[in-house]
Amino acid sequence: MPIVYDTAQVVYSALSVSLSMDVLGGSMTQRRSMGGTFDPDRALFPLQLRPKLWVSDPDGIIPEGDQTNALVECKWYIGTDDTGTRIYGTEDDYDLGAYGEITIYANVLPTSPLDLFFTCSYIDPRNQANVIVKTWRVTLTSSQSAEIALSVTLDTADKDAFSPFKTTSSKRTITAQLHNGGDDVDDSDAYYSWYVLDKELKRYRDIDPETDLWYISGIGTKALTIDRAYVGSERLMCVGGILYSEDPTVPAPPPAPATTLSNGKKYTPPYGNYTARKMFKTFRFYGQYGEDVKLTKGKIIKADTSVVKAEAKVTNTRGNVANPSKYFDIRHFTTHKYAGAAQVTVGYGNEVTVNANECSRNPQDPTVFGCEIRRLSEFRGITINGAYLLDSNGKKICAQVPDE
């Protein structure tokens, strides 16, 4: 009798399998400060991703729940799919644990998000044949902190009035400080540029040590030293800058070259892709003062009077100015009281002595002594045909002239 067979097919209901990822020790995003520090720094505070497999069997053969321990063929890739770079756990930035666990030490640049791709398999234990492949993908990102709020402060007033009467040194160092918000920018991160307002072009230009005789030192540094004895009126500007790049692998750009202005002066752009500026004015300022002339000898001309001495007097808020010819151009003259009388210059300086015989002896028309007192300018270089006069040491010869 033949034996016949028929096979009862075993069919299981499809499993419901879901793969999720526990994120431990951090989040998918970081912040990167302007100085390049990551928050959190994953090298110190690594991020861990731990797969979790949840299985639900409609037939109830497999208990519903976490089946992570049954995961096989767990693989991680850098990239968006399994054609990316395989992670083996031997890299500095990654450690691999059991059942697909990965610990990430890598920091992510704001410009270079990191894609990670995970794939794993679960073998249906009911038939030991059905392989269910699950994948999971994430992008780790980083945001840049826009903490840039630059400002420059100077240790001088916006208007620096220099009194020629000061007995202390006319040299002055103006120190700048670049700030980002409430914090000082470290000198190693800051670039300082100093400019002067060109009176001819009405724009700021580079300081020219050859012609800006008040300049002593400090171009390119945070401290500019000038000699105000050589300043009539100057407007100066300090620009502070930082060089910041979101991608530290990109080399810093070189400084921009100087451009030549229409009057031959130079302008070099400040270095830095973020800058702030501060301007101030420094100028020669006499303040309030009064002038007078006094006859110290021969005020009353008698028969035996031989000389008449006239002395210029200048007083300011501090009292008598000693040696006023140090600060003023003083011209002594004689004249008469009647209208239209000519002035005859008799000398220059603090005092002048005139022979009494040169003075009127007519009581109705006495000689009147006067002086014209004009402020002296700052020290200026003397030029002939545009070239500076130099002394035997090659230094520019400078002089003060009466201010008009």
Added chain:
Amino acid sequence: MEALIYAYAVPEAIAQALKLAPLRRKAQINGATYYLLSSQDLQAYGIDRAIENGAVRMGLDEARQMFNHK
């Protein structure tokens, strides 16, 4: 140049409470075990509360030295 980013050496109890002990570096400080946590790690617990309970704030360079960062 910018506000400093801090790290925190926290007693073991805080790290355990946050379930971060397996994930964070540890070091022996004055005979006690401390774990290195970030300010982000302590958000749920509270930084002020952590400091009251023995956490010590430090800069990242100091943290690297103390916890033998590789």
